[in-house]
Amino acid sequence: xxxxxxxxxxxxxxxxxxxxxxxxxxxxxxxxxxxxxxxxxxxxxxxxxxxxxxxxxxxxxxxxxxxxxxxxxxxxxxxxxxxxxxxxxxxxxxxxxxxxxxxxxxxxxxxxxxxxxxxxxxxxxxxxxxxxxxxxxxxxxxxxxxxxxxxxxxxxxxxxxxxxxxxxxxxxxxxxxxxxxxxxxxxxxxxxxxxxxxxxxxxxxxxxxxx
Numbered sequence: 001x002x003x004x005x006x007x008x009x010x011x012x013x014x015x016x017x018x019x020x021x022x023x024x025x026x027x028x029x030x031x032x033x034x035x036x037x038x039x040x041x042x043x044x045x046x047x048x049x050x051x052x053x054x055x056x057x058x059x060x061x062x063x064x065x066x067x068x069x070x071x072x073x074x075x076x077x078x079x080x081x082x083x084x085x086x087x088x089x090x091x092x093x094x095x096x097x098x099x100x101x102x103x104x105x106x107x108x109x110x111x112x113x114x115x116x117x118x119x120x121x122x123x124x125x126x127x128x129x130x131x132x133x134x135x136x137x138x139x140x141x142x143x144x145x146x147x148x149x150x151x152x153x154x155x156x157x158x159x160x161x162x163x164x165x166x167x168x169x170x171x172x173x174x175x176x177x178x179x180x181x182x183x184x185x186x187x188x189x190x191x192x193x194x195x196x197x198x199x200x201x202x203x204x205x206x207x208x209x210x211x
Contacts, residue, residue: 003041006041009078010034010038010079011027013081014081015027017081017101018081032065032067032082033081033083033088034081035062035066036062036085037076037082039059040072040076043055043070044073044075046058047073052072059071067085068082068085068088070088070090071090074091074094074095074119075094075095076090077100077124078099079098079100080098082102082103084130085104086104086105087106088102088105088106089109091109091110092110093116093117093118093119094108094119094121095119095121095122096108097142098124098125099124100122100124100126100127100128101127103130104130104131106128106129106132106134108120108122108134109133109135109136110135110136111136112136116137117137119137120135120138120140120152121137121138121139121140122140123141123142124142124143126140126142126144126145127144127145127146128140129147129148129150130149131149132147132149132150132151133150133151134152134153135151135153138152138156139156140152140155141155141158141160142158142159143159144156144158144160144161144162145160145161145162146161147161149165150163150164150165151164151165154167157171
């Protein structure tokens, strides 16, 4: 029953996060992000029971069919949603909270060969935009938004936005909440551009004073 309840919750999450979702049947058959999550729950259970090889085989099969690679050792919370999903990679020691939304091409990778915590920890209600790369045992705190194509190698505070390569941290005044998470990951402010605009405006004011 618990397994079925989680699947129902996953379907509700898909309706909530994806405006293209039209029916339960469509979600069950045509959402590789959910298929990858369901496969991960099985492989993660096997991993916890020390059936390491079997867990990796299931993970490998899921990767083949969905294009999404989630290591069986990764810990993932409830209402996690992968939109589209092709090219997503989630490493072994990754920890993901609840109500997290990620897009295609996201990499949660490691930077060490030591058998320690070497992948990111993602807090609740985090959005990670398409093609973003997060490396190392960093912590992305709750409510943060990672812009598309960003490379993040440092901790991110609560409710901050990160854009650029390497990622630059900014704190927007208002978050646009559409559902359980903050969307519009393609419209995040760039702190460097904001500073340049401020300087440009100040230069114009000084030029007027000089005239």
